[in-house]
Amino acid sequence: MNSRNTIQDELKTISPLLADLEKVNVFDLPAGYFNKLPDALLEKCIFQSTYKTQPTEVPEGYFTSLADNILAKIKALEPGNAALELRKLSPMLYALQNEEVYKIPRGYFENLADNTMARVSRQARVIALKPVSLWKYAVAAVVTGIIAVSSLWFSDKKVSTNESVAVAFEKSAIDNLLKESANYTSQLQITSELATLPNDAIMSYLENTGTVSDFELLASTIEQQNLPSQDDYLLDEKALDKYLAEINSTVANN
Amino acid sequence: MAEHSDDKELLYMFKNPETREQGFTRIIKKYQEKLYWHVRRMVVDHDDANDVLQNMFIKVWNGLDNFREDSQLYTWLYRIGTNECLTFLEQQKKRSSISLNDVENGLSNRLKADKHFDPNKLEWKLQLGIQKLPEKQRAVFNLRYYDEMPYEEMSRVLETSEGALKASYHHAVKKIEDFILNH
Numbered sequence: 001m002n003s004r005n006t007i008q009d010e011l012k013t014i015s016p017l018l019a020d021l022e023k024v025n026v027f028d029l030p031a032g033y034f035n036k037l038p039d040a041l042l043e044k045c046i047f048q049s050t051y052k053t054q055p056t057e058v059p060e061g062y063f064t065s066l067a068d069n070i071l072a073k074i075k076a077l078e079p080g081n082a083a084l085e086l087r088k089l090s091p092m093l094y095a096l097q098n099e100e101v102y103k104i105p106r107g108y109f110e111n112l113a114d115n116t117m118a119r120v121s122r123q124a125r126v127i128a129l130k131p132v133s134l135w136k137y138a139v140a141a142v143v144t145g146i147i148a149v150s151s152l153w154f155s156d157k158k159v160s161t162n163e164s165v166a167v168a169f170e171k172s173a174i175d176n177l178l179k180e181s182a183n184y185t186s187q188l189q190i191t192s193e194l195a196t197l198p199n200d201a202i203m204s205y206l207e208n209t210g211t212v213s214d215f216e217l218l219a220s221t222i223e224q225q226n227l228p229s230q231d232d233y234l235l236d237e238k239a240l241d242k243y244l245a246e247i248n249s250t251v252a253n254n
Numbered sequence: 255m256a257e258h259s260d261d262k263e264l265l266y267m268f269k270n271p272e273t274r275e276q277g278f279t280r281i282i283k284k285y286q287e288k289l290y291w292h293v294r295r296m297v298v299d300h301d302d303a304n305d306v307l308q309n310m311f312i313k314v315w316n317g318l319d320n321f322r323e324d325s326q327l328y329t330w331l332y333r334i335g336t337n338e339c340l341t342f343l344e345q346q347k348k349r350s351s352i353s354l355n356d357v358e359n360g361l362s363n364r365l366k367a368d369k370h371f372d373p374n375k376l377e378w379k380l381q382l383g384i385q386k387l388p389e390k391q392r393a394v395f396n397l398r399y400y401d402e403m404p405y406e407e408m409s410r411v412l413e414t415s416e417g418a419l420k421a422s423y424h425h426a427v428k429k430i431e432d433f434i435l436n437h
Contacts, residue, residue, distance in 0.1 A: 026381055034290070091363060
């Protein structure tokens with residue numbers, strides 16, 4: 001008691017603030033900790049001393065459970081025990097880990113899949129249009145050739161309607177194709193049909209029919225004064241679109 | 255005096271092979287709470303305190319046969335316990351390659367993470383102030399403030415002169431007071 005008073009007086013001399021503070025224990029303790037501690041410690045001490053005095057012997061069942069013990073320790077280090085690891089490293093961060101500061105729009109995750117699929121579909125549609133360009137250019141090349149040759153023929157020579165022209169492509173085939181083209185009045189129809197054509201077929205057609213000219217059929221469908229100039233065909237893609245649309249509507253009406 | 259004779263009886267029981275375990279158990283039961291709280295105030299976390307305490311008593315088991323009784327049993331026990339705490343904190347520092355300041359901040363953070371932590375309460379401010387002290391000075395403050403240990407005993411525990419301990423304690427008290435007043 002004398003010693004206590006001395007220590008208290010000493011503290012009062014140094015810091016009256018601390019001397020007046022009530023000594024409150026702020027730390028928590030697991031229930032029954034001190035009841036179990038002596039037996040647990042004794043067991044541990046006996047185990048380790050037994051192991052020390054008989055170094056050539058191993059505790060009973062040691063190797064039987066060794067694999068399981070090692071696996072348990074490995075699992076304890078795995079990401080699944082990240083929470084325990086964090087708690088040891090930084091209890092403050094552990095306490096904060098469920099505090100979410102970022103906000104997201106309501107229903108974001110519910111709609112995410114649908115929104116993503118819609119975006120993918122729009123992209124796919126864009127991609128599907130590309131082969132049309134190739135076909136357009138191919139047709140532009142063919143038609144340009146036809147018009148160029150036919151214009152020469154019409155300006156320089158008299159052609160009998162009964163005269164047959166040595167062609168690499170049959171007249172009936174052109175008829176069928178032109179008549180069939182009337183069926184394709186929408187972009188969607190053209191696109192879906194073009195998707196079925198292999199590139200080899202297009203190339204083969206171009207090689208075989210580069211000089212096709214059925215002048216009788218062309219003459220009946222082409223209004224010479226309405227033809228765009230050759231330069232327009234080569235420079236302006238839309239010029240060909242308009243011309244082809246006009247041909248289609250003329251064939252359809254006939 | 256009564257306690258000292260009691261300690262002698264415990265030592266006798268321990269040194270006798272037939273009563274060794276019984277003696278050891280009684281030593282643990284007698285000193286476990288005092289030693290636990292001394293360790294806990296140093297390392298803050300219960301699991302760490304439990305590890306340190308167990309390591310400490312294993313050393314007691316292994317070394318008690320060689321105890322020369324030139325000091326009291328509890329002085330010897332406190333010395334082992336304090337050394338175990340300082341070793342533990344040093345290992346923590348090395349393991350995570352952080353500076354002493356970071357160790358102190360780590361302990362402060364552990365306090366702040368306690369579910370009962372209240373920065374407005376003086377007892378928590380006191381703990382935060384204690385954790386700001388260097389490890390050995392923290393031990394000096396705790397032994398004097400909480401365990402009311404005389405400087406003479408403390409010098410045996412910490413193997414430091416009484417004069418140095420007095421100075422260290424005075425400085426510790428002033429530092430903690432300043433911390434409380436400024437936070």
